[in-house]
Amino acid sequence: MQFETCPPITSDDGGNDTANDLILHRTPVEYRHTVAELEDEVNRVMIEGCxxxxxLDLFLFRVLCYIPEAEKSARFGQWRYYFTTAIDMVPDEKRNNLTMELQKNLNRLLPGYLGDGVDDILTHAKIKDRLQNRWQMMKKDGRDVEDEGKDKISKSLVDILMEKQYNQRAGLAEAPSSNDQASFVESCRKLRSLIEDERASASFSCGGTIHITSSTHTGTEKKDLTSSPPVSIFWNKGYDAAAHKLVLPTDISLPGASPETLQQLVSDCDPASFGRGEQDVIDPEYRRAGKLNADQFATSFHPADFGILDNVGQVLLQSISTETDNQLQFRRIKAELYKLNVYSGPSGLFRKHVDTPRAANQIGSLVVCLPSKFTGGSLSVEHHGQKVNFDWSEKSNTVIQWAAFYSDCEHEIETITSGNRITLTYNLYVTEPIGGVIPSPTATVDPRTLSMYGWMRNLLIDEEFMKEGGVLGFFCSHAYAHSSKLAHAQLPRGLKGADLVLYSVLKSLGVDVDILPILESNGHYGKGNAALEITGKPQQHRQSYMDRYDWDRGELCGYLEHGGKALDLAYTEVLPNPRRLNEYEDIDRCWKLLMMARKVKGMEDALQGARANGLPVNEESFYKSPGVQVGISRHPYQTHDEGYEADLDEVVQDVWPAYYLPGITWITEPKHEEMAFSQIAYGNEASIGTRYSCAALLAVIPPSAQRCGILRQG
Incomplete structure (x- = not known):
């Protein structure tokens, strides 16, 4: 086979160009191997090595356990780095048992690998250097990961992708027919359409009105939740100052209901600030308002007294519960008084902004407009291109008006032209009632009543849909503080809108689903999928990301061109370490796990170069769709002092433990990025480089033989 080959690709901007992007100098060459033969050889070498x-990993784990603690302390600087020192510290009897076990395991998995007449397996040519290399990679900090329940990624998630990639690389997977593939793509598109429709139609805000009445409650009659007595506000401007009382509205005959007292409140307010980055800023051109903090005033108005929180919960945080084993926690909303604000005419305003969440489980804000005459000052709330306008001026002196909206909504208060717009602002949090889960008969919404439920159930009943199982990935529609220290408390409890509906439907169908962070690579979250029109890039793409690109194509291109020489593969291993004991002991699972976690350096580039030179490439190749790094938990943001010259995958394992998971079928695009971790980056000057992550719902779809019978009976 005579084709043209290309020299190694170089660029001046960090190496992001590919063979298809450059005009290459090409010279004719006689290829010795096809791309299919290269992939077969890579797979053979990888399987054997794993x-x-x-x-070896099981052997080394046991060595680590058998080193006496006194010896560990006395020779700490030696045994941690040199395997020969460590094995000499193990008692002879245990050492002999360990070497016999190692030889037995190798002979079982790789018959004939060691050859005949092995005297000392630890000095064997194929083993000696490899032992030292694995020992250096092994984390030996003594951390008992068995006790870290929060750092456990779903075993079913890992295993189903592990088996899928092994079958592909071992040639055991059955290639889908063109009709099956077309049907699968169409189902995925329909699923994405349902999610987008749910996202577009989901309410992101709600509001209402409470009338002012002069009647008082005796406690014997049923309270009217639609009306309220006049509202009292109490405040002072210091510990020694006399307290003031204002009653609203001011045009009624009650003590404290006077325009003069209202003006006293206005003058006693401090200038209101707003957040810009990590600072609180006062800028009258951006926000002109007065404020009292929650510890400076009290009020007779409480939103829970009028059913406001129940209404907000029904609209913004559907309480969905099921009778399955994995039923969703019952959610309620708690309101915490945050501030009193006064916007006065003719210039009070607050330009477009997004509120800063005060805690990981905060889901939104509630604004209550008290009865005080004003004009202008409409509140507009925007979310995903939709806009709701709350114009409270017309009834401002006669009723209490309120609005609630999600934390990630952009909103604005237009200019007050006259009067005083007085509001109470509450932070809204997700809580759980004492006693845990509320039985499903009391739930507000049952997932089985949602339109998505029936369609999803029918899809999973279809025996041809993901016949061998797999994982569906959905990037969250809403922004959540998934890289905060409180992310475990927030998710999945704080899910909202389309994310909540999707999570609840999947759970109700018995699907194992979790919310985990996905780490970007050069600003991409996965390779994308042209058939599904998925790019893997957020719509609001950043101007720059930390570059990562592996140049190691000489070995692989050399095999294609020259053949003969056995491949000595370079790879990075993305696998949480230290691992749990059962992962070491289950050797048959462990070697497949290692194979999934290893990214062959230069493979993607070798395929691009082969295609550019006319060499046939399998478009369904396992190597055509590299995986993503999935955090084992919702990691809090961290900084790291490792330099930029360090391999990014190594840095990830130190500060952001993750699995490398190929084979996820992405249904939606990434949307909301958060800082995952930062590290030193070197250029003309030292600086801080940051990598980002997006939260995603990962749903484990069992093989059809396991799921269809159960779903038909349900």
């Missing part, structure tokens, strides 16, 4: 390393 089987060997799985045996």
């Amino acid at each position: 089987k060997v390393d799985a045996c």
